[in-house]
Amino acid sequence: MWELRLFKTMDRGVSELAPRLAAAEVDVQRLVETGMEALLGVRFLASEYSTGPVHAGRIDSLGLDANGAPVVVEYKRGTDPGVINQGLFYLSWLVDHRSEFEHLVGDKLGANAAAQVLWSGPRLICVAGDYTRYDLHAVREHRRSIDLVRYRFFGRDLIGLETVATVAGRPTQGRRVQHKGLAGMGPERLVELAAAADEVLLGLGDGITKVQRKHYSAYRRLQNFASICPPQRTKVHVYLSLDPADIDLVPDFTRNVTGLGHHGTGDLEVRLRTERDLERAQDLFRSSYTAA
Structure with missing residues (x-):
């Protein structure tokens, strides 16, 4: 109804x-x-x-x-x-x-x-x-x-x-190798931060599907609302399906990547270096989930 x-x-x-x-x-x-x-x-x-x-x-x-x-x-x-x-x-x-x-x-x-x-x-x-x-x-x-x-x-x-x-269903056997995700990649602190971001994204609501690709993990309702890339030297990159023009961008935290090549989907880049970054990113995560 x-x-x-x-x-x-x-x-x-x-x-x-x-x-x-x-x-x-x-x-x-x-x-x-x-x-x-x-x-x-x-x-x-x-x-x-x-x-x-x-x-x-x-x-x-x-x-x-x-x-x-x-x-x-x-x-x-x-x-x-x-x-x-x-x-x-x-x-x-x-x-x-x-x-x-x-x-x-x-x-x-x-x-x-x-x-x-x-x-x-x-x-x-x-x-x-x-x-x-x-x-x-x-x-x-x-x-x-x-x-x-x-x-x-x-x-x-x-x-x-x-x-x-x-x-989400259960994965079917494909010709391409399925990757193990973020474990073992980068410094231990950043791996834990990526795992915490993963937990936050999956906990935003019902009906969330996680899709593992070679270079990123995508989080989907009907459409992708977030992607996490493997940790780099000092940060974890999260990409959100939000219009950067609607966001008050913060230098070295959020960035407009419209038209720029990157792994994952979404035009708003969020850089996570600390647990504090993850805390202040959660409203953005929720907004992207709601819009998907």
Whole structure:
């Protein structure tokens, strides 16, 4: 059930914009595909992707998330008890056709992106009008990473998205080596500081998934909200998905890295040297988590 109420301010008060479902499923699909990276944190690759004559199906949308994980997106106008099973059906097909997907990624995003596809964490994102309690229970019984997202249209040009369930799943065997994380890297003090930051990020709320890449650890709700890089000589770098223009930057603590190359995702860099730095960074961590 959609609980958010949205109002338009007017000279003589406010007018409520009543939530509504799309007239057709394709209306939701077209809108999400047009703004997929902003809405879901996923780079759009293909629409209505054919699974061939034997499988005889079409995947609504294919994408690649910020960590390089393959993503299947399935849409339903309202409540449909088959959306999860249908999506998992297509996700299994995708995992069995890795080379075909990597070829698609190479064509759309380049050879470097294709070489770094994270097959240990393929994802299914369902976007629907609503879900039943059986859906919410079912996602927790699967080993795959699944996100259930509820949508509503407001007025003529507004859409709201609400993540109602996020399950990390269990890693599947991939061709790439899984790394052990931060342990044993850098001075012991910085390793402990990185571990403390990890604990803070994972403790911000429910539905947080940690994704381990070669050069960073990412923390995700529906989208990445933070990344931690291995400790350097004197500091730990944390990158947050916040607009640096909205932040009062503090020299040698926070930095705008928009357009600058770095490992991890996010445009706001936070430098941690001491436990005090971690304490004053926690409001920024929480703001990035809330916005994800």
